[in-house]
Amino acid sequence: MQRAPSSWVIDPDDPRAPPQDLWDRMTPDERQRVLDTLPSEFEVSEASPPEGDFHFNPKAAAKETLGGYFQRIGRRVYLACELPVYYPAERMFAPDLIAVLDVQVKERSVWSVSAEGKGVDLALEVLWSGSSKKDLEDNVTRYAALGIPEYFVFDRRRRRLRGFRLAAGSARYQPIVPQEGRLTSAVLGLDLGLEGDRLRFFHGLAPLPETHELLTRLGAMVGDLEARIDETEQRLDEERQRLNQTEQRLDEERRRADEAEQRLAEALAELARLKRERG
Incomplete structure:
Protein backbone atom coordinates (compact mmCIF):
# COMPACT_ATOMS: atom_id res chain seq x y z
CA MET A 1 0.00 0.00 0.00
CA SER A 40 -11.62 -0.86 1.06
CA GLU A 41 -11.58 -4.10 3.07
CA PHE A 42 -11.76 -4.62 6.81
CA GLU A 43 -11.28 -7.58 9.08
CA VAL A 44 -14.47 -9.07 10.50
CA SER A 45 -14.91 -8.30 14.17
CA GLU A 46 -15.94 -11.22 16.37
CA ALA A 47 -18.10 -8.77 18.29
CA SER A 48 -19.98 -7.90 15.10
CA PRO A 49 -20.03 -10.99 12.86
CA PRO A 50 -21.78 -11.20 9.47
CA GLU A 51 -25.51 -11.86 9.71
CA GLY A 52 -25.79 -14.66 7.15
CA ASP A 53 -28.24 -15.18 4.31
CA PHE A 54 -31.13 -13.41 6.07
CA HIS A 55 -29.10 -10.20 5.93
CA PHE A 56 -27.16 -10.72 2.70
CA ASN A 57 -29.90 -11.90 0.35
CA PRO A 58 -32.23 -8.86 0.57
CA LYS A 59 -29.50 -6.34 -0.23
CA ALA A 60 -28.06 -8.48 -3.02
CA ALA A 61 -31.54 -8.91 -4.50
CA ALA A 62 -32.18 -5.16 -4.22
CA LYS A 63 -28.94 -4.35 -6.03
CA GLU A 64 -29.61 -6.84 -8.84
CA THR A 65 -33.25 -5.79 -9.23
CA LEU A 66 -32.51 -2.07 -9.34
CA GLY A 67 -29.44 -2.57 -11.52
CA GLY A 68 -31.43 -4.51 -14.09
CA TYR A 69 -34.26 -1.98 -14.06
CA PHE A 70 -32.06 1.09 -14.56
CA GLN A 71 -30.06 -0.68 -17.25
CA ARG A 72 -33.28 -1.49 -19.12
CA ILE A 73 -34.50 2.12 -19.03
CA GLY A 74 -31.06 3.52 -19.86
CA ARG A 75 -30.55 5.44 -16.60
CA ARG A 76 -27.04 5.70 -15.13
CA VAL A 77 -27.35 4.77 -11.46
CA TYR A 78 -24.40 3.42 -9.51
CA LEU A 79 -25.34 0.76 -6.95
CA ALA A 80 -23.11 -0.95 -4.41
CA CYS A 81 -23.42 -3.14 -1.34
CA GLU A 82 -21.27 -2.49 1.72
CA LEU A 83 -18.93 -0.21 -0.20
CA PRO A 84 -16.77 1.99 2.09
CA VAL A 85 -18.00 5.57 1.76
CA TYR A 86 -15.69 8.45 2.62
CA TYR A 87 -17.06 11.93 3.16
CA PRO A 88 -14.41 14.62 3.77
CA ALA A 89 -12.91 14.19 7.26
CA GLU A 90 -15.88 12.01 8.31
CA ARG A 91 -15.79 8.54 9.81
CA MET A 92 -16.06 5.88 7.13
CA PHE A 93 -19.35 3.98 6.79
CA ALA A 94 -20.59 1.22 4.50
CA PRO A 95 -24.38 0.96 4.08
CA ASP A 96 -25.91 -2.30 2.96
CA LEU A 97 -26.87 -0.56 -0.29
CA ILE A 98 -26.13 2.85 -1.79
CA ALA A 99 -27.45 4.49 -4.94
CA VAL A 100 -25.85 7.44 -6.71
CA LEU A 101 -27.63 8.96 -9.69
CA ASP A 102 -26.16 10.07 -13.00
CA VAL A 103 -22.58 8.92 -12.48
CA GLN A 104 -20.40 6.45 -14.33
CA VAL A 105 -21.40 2.87 -13.59
CA LYS A 106 -18.18 0.96 -13.01
CA GLU A 107 -16.47 -1.13 -10.34
CA ARG A 108 -15.07 0.80 -7.40
CA SER A 109 -13.16 -0.09 -4.24
CA VAL A 110 -14.44 2.94 -2.30
CA TRP A 111 -16.75 5.90 -2.80
CA SER A 112 -14.82 9.08 -2.13
CA VAL A 113 -17.11 12.10 -2.20
CA SER A 114 -14.21 14.46 -2.90
CA ALA A 115 -12.91 12.35 -5.81
CA GLU A 116 -16.35 11.64 -7.28
CA GLY A 117 -17.63 15.17 -6.76
CA LYS A 118 -20.92 13.78 -5.48
CA GLY A 119 -22.33 12.30 -2.32
CA VAL A 120 -24.64 9.33 -1.86
CA ASP A 121 -28.23 9.90 -3.03
CA LEU A 122 -29.85 6.99 -1.20
CA ALA A 123 -28.84 4.56 1.52
CA LEU A 124 -30.59 1.34 2.50
CA GLU A 125 -29.92 -0.75 5.59
CA VAL A 126 -31.21 -4.28 6.18
CA LEU A 127 -31.88 -5.06 9.82
CA TRP A 128 -31.95 -8.67 10.91
CA SER A 129 -30.21 -9.38 14.20
CA GLY A 130 -28.06 -6.29 14.61
CA SER A 131 -28.66 -3.17 16.62
CA SER A 132 -31.88 -1.37 15.79
CA LYS A 133 -30.49 1.73 17.52
CA LYS A 134 -27.68 1.97 14.97
CA ASP A 135 -30.01 1.80 11.96
CA LEU A 136 -33.08 3.57 13.33
CA GLU A 137 -31.46 6.26 15.48
CA ASP A 138 -27.74 6.78 14.90
CA ASN A 139 -27.87 6.48 11.11
CA VAL A 140 -30.98 8.65 10.87
CA THR A 141 -29.08 11.49 12.53
CA ARG A 142 -25.78 10.88 10.76
CA TYR A 143 -27.02 10.32 7.22
CA ALA A 144 -29.21 13.41 7.44
CA ALA A 145 -26.26 15.49 8.66
CA LEU A 146 -24.21 14.23 5.69
CA GLY A 147 -26.96 15.38 3.34
CA ILE A 148 -28.01 11.97 2.00
CA PRO A 149 -31.44 12.78 0.49
CA GLU A 150 -33.16 9.48 1.33
CA TYR A 151 -32.63 6.66 3.79
CA PHE A 152 -34.58 3.40 4.11
CA VAL A 153 -34.46 0.69 6.75
CA PHE A 154 -35.83 -2.78 6.01
CA ASP A 155 -36.39 -4.68 9.27
CA ARG A 156 -36.76 -8.17 7.88
CA ARG A 157 -37.32 -9.97 11.17
CA ARG A 158 -40.21 -7.67 12.16
CA ARG A 159 -41.36 -7.20 8.56
CA ARG A 160 -41.24 -3.43 8.74
CA LEU A 161 -40.07 -0.82 6.28
CA ARG A 162 -39.26 2.74 7.20
CA GLY A 163 -38.16 5.62 5.04
CA PHE A 164 -36.73 9.07 5.68
CA ARG A 165 -36.26 12.07 3.42
CA LEU A 166 -34.48 15.37 3.91
CA ALA A 167 -36.84 18.29 4.15
CA ALA A 168 -36.02 21.17 1.84
CA GLY A 169 -33.22 23.29 3.30
CA SER A 170 -32.96 21.09 6.38
CA ALA A 171 -30.33 18.74 7.79
CA ARG A 172 -32.97 16.61 9.49
CA TYR A 173 -34.97 13.72 8.14
CA GLN A 174 -38.74 13.62 7.93
CA PRO A 175 -40.43 10.18 7.92
CA ILE A 176 -41.83 9.15 4.54
CA VAL A 177 -45.55 8.56 5.04
CA PRO A 178 -46.75 5.24 3.57
CA GLN A 179 -49.25 5.41 0.73
CA GLU A 180 -51.34 2.24 0.48
CA GLY A 181 -48.63 0.37 2.36
CA ARG A 182 -45.75 1.59 0.20
CA LEU A 183 -43.05 4.20 0.56
CA THR A 184 -42.20 6.41 -2.40
CA SER A 185 -38.56 7.06 -3.25
CA ALA A 186 -38.20 10.36 -5.09
CA VAL A 187 -34.55 9.46 -5.74
CA LEU A 188 -35.30 6.19 -7.51
CA GLY A 189 -38.66 7.18 -8.95
CA LEU A 190 -40.02 3.93 -7.51
CA ASP A 191 -42.08 2.69 -4.58
CA LEU A 192 -40.81 0.31 -1.93
CA GLY A 193 -43.05 -2.23 -0.25
CA LEU A 194 -43.08 -5.60 1.44
CA GLU A 195 -44.36 -8.98 0.30
CA GLY A 196 -44.13 -11.11 3.41
CA ASP A 197 -40.52 -10.80 4.52
CA ARG A 198 -39.33 -9.69 1.08
CA LEU A 199 -38.47 -6.15 0.06
CA ARG A 200 -39.95 -5.27 -3.33
CA PHE A 201 -39.65 -2.29 -5.65
CA PHE A 202 -42.63 -1.10 -7.68
CA HIS A 203 -43.02 1.01 -10.80
CA GLY A 204 -46.61 2.11 -10.60
CA LEU A 205 -48.61 -0.99 -9.69
CA ALA A 206 -46.13 -3.45 -11.18
CA PRO A 207 -43.37 -4.97 -9.04
CA LEU A 208 -39.91 -4.93 -10.56
CA PRO A 209 -38.99 -8.53 -11.40
CA GLU A 210 -36.16 -10.07 -9.43
CA THR A 211 -33.42 -12.07 -11.12
CA HIS A 212 -34.92 -15.48 -10.36
CA GLU A 213 -38.28 -14.27 -11.66
CA LEU A 214 -36.69 -13.02 -14.87
CA LEU A 215 -34.93 -16.37 -15.28
CA THR A 216 -38.21 -18.21 -14.71
CA ARG A 217 -39.94 -16.01 -17.29
CA LEU A 218 -37.06 -16.47 -19.70
CA GLY A 219 -37.20 -20.24 -19.19
CA ALA A 220 -40.93 -20.22 -19.88
CA MET A 221 -40.42 -18.07 -22.99
CA VAL A 222 -37.69 -20.41 -24.23
CA GLY A 223 -39.93 -23.40 -23.54
CA ASP A 224 -42.80 -21.81 -25.46
CA LEU A 225 -40.47 -20.93 -28.32
CA GLU A 226 -39.09 -24.46 -28.46
CA ALA A 227 -42.66 -25.83 -28.44
CA ARG A 228 -43.64 -23.51 -31.29
CA ILE A 229 -40.52 -24.52 -33.21
CA ASP A 230 -41.39 -28.19 -32.71
CA GLU A 231 -44.95 -27.55 -33.88
CA THR A 232 -43.69 -25.64 -36.92
CA GLU A 233 -41.22 -28.39 -37.79
CA GLN A 234 -44.00 -30.97 -37.42
CA ARG A 235 -46.26 -28.95 -39.74
CA LEU A 236 -43.39 -28.63 -42.23
CA ASP A 237 -42.85 -32.39 -42.11
CA GLU A 238 -46.55 -32.93 -42.73
CA GLU A 239 -46.46 -30.44 -45.62
CA ARG A 240 -43.42 -32.20 -47.06
CA GLN A 241 -45.23 -35.53 -46.83
CA ARG A 242 -48.30 -34.07 -48.54
CA LEU A 243 -46.07 -32.50 -51.20
CA ASN A 244 -44.31 -35.81 -51.76
CA GLN A 245 -47.66 -37.56 -52.04
CA THR A 246 -48.88 -34.92 -54.50
CA GLU A 247 -45.70 -35.29 -56.56
CA GLN A 248 -46.14 -39.06 -56.53
CA ARG A 249 -49.72 -38.68 -57.76
CA LEU A 250 -48.57 -36.25 -60.45
CA ASP A 251 -45.86 -38.67 -61.50
CA GLU A 252 -48.47 -41.44 -61.65
CA GLU A 253 -50.79 -39.20 -63.69
CA ARG A 254 -47.92 -38.33 -66.03
CA ARG A 255 -47.07 -42.00 -66.41
CA ARG A 256 -50.68 -42.84 -67.19
CA ALA A 257 -50.91 -39.91 -69.60
CA ASP A 258 -47.74 -41.07 -71.34
CA GLU A 259 -49.12 -44.61 -71.58
CA ALA A 260 -52.46 -43.32 -72.94
CA GLU A 261 -50.61 -41.13 -75.44
CA GLN A 262 -48.53 -44.08 -76.50
CA ARG A 263 -51.62 -46.29 -76.91
CA LEU A 264 -53.33 -43.52 -78.90
CA ALA A 265 -50.29 -43.20 -81.14
CA GLU A 266 -50.23 -46.94 -81.64
CA ALA A 267 -53.96 -46.97 -82.43
CA LEU A 268 -53.58 -44.12 -84.95
CA ALA A 269 -50.65 -45.90 -86.56
CA GLU A 270 -52.69 -49.11 -86.78
CA LEU A 271 -55.61 -47.21 -88.24
CA ALA A 272 -53.37 -45.63 -90.85
CA ARG A 273 -51.96 -49.02 -91.72
CA LEU A 274 -55.41 -50.49 -92.20
CA LYS A 275 -56.44 -47.60 -94.42
CA ARG A 276 -53.40 -48.18 -96.59
CA GLU A 277 -54.15 -51.85 -96.89
CA ARG A 278 -57.74 -51.21 -97.93
CA GLY A 279 -56.74 -48.56 -100.35
Missing part, protein backbone atom coordinates in the same frame (compact mmCIF):
# COMPACT_ATOMS: atom_id res chain seq x y z
CA GLN A 2 1.31 3.44 -0.89
CA ARG A 3 1.80 6.14 1.68
CA ALA A 4 -0.65 8.98 1.77
CA PRO A 5 0.73 12.50 1.34
CA SER A 6 2.55 13.74 4.43
CA SER A 7 -0.12 16.43 4.77
CA TRP A 8 -2.70 13.74 5.59
CA VAL A 9 -2.10 10.66 7.74
CA ILE A 10 -4.67 7.86 7.59
CA ASP A 11 -5.39 6.09 10.85
CA PRO A 12 -5.92 2.38 10.04
CA ASP A 13 -8.28 2.08 13.03
CA ASP A 14 -10.34 5.11 11.93
CA PRO A 15 -9.65 5.78 8.25
CA ARG A 16 -10.93 9.10 6.95
CA ALA A 17 -10.64 11.11 3.76
CA PRO A 18 -8.99 14.54 4.02
CA PRO A 19 -11.06 17.65 4.70
CA GLN A 20 -12.28 19.25 1.51
CA ASP A 21 -10.03 22.31 1.80
CA LEU A 22 -6.96 20.07 2.10
CA TRP A 23 -8.15 17.90 -0.79
CA ASP A 24 -8.54 21.00 -2.93
CA ARG A 25 -4.90 21.95 -2.28
CA MET A 26 -3.53 18.52 -3.16
CA THR A 27 -1.94 17.68 -6.49
CA PRO A 28 -3.55 14.99 -8.67
CA ASP A 29 -0.80 12.54 -7.66
CA GLU A 30 -1.36 13.25 -3.97
CA ARG A 31 -5.09 12.73 -4.37
CA GLN A 32 -4.51 9.42 -6.12
CA ARG A 33 -2.20 8.28 -3.33
CA VAL A 34 -4.91 9.10 -0.81
CA LEU A 35 -7.45 7.04 -2.78
CA ASP A 36 -4.98 4.18 -3.05
CA THR A 37 -4.43 4.30 0.70
CA LEU A 38 -8.03 4.49 1.89
CA PRO A 39 -8.97 0.97 3.05
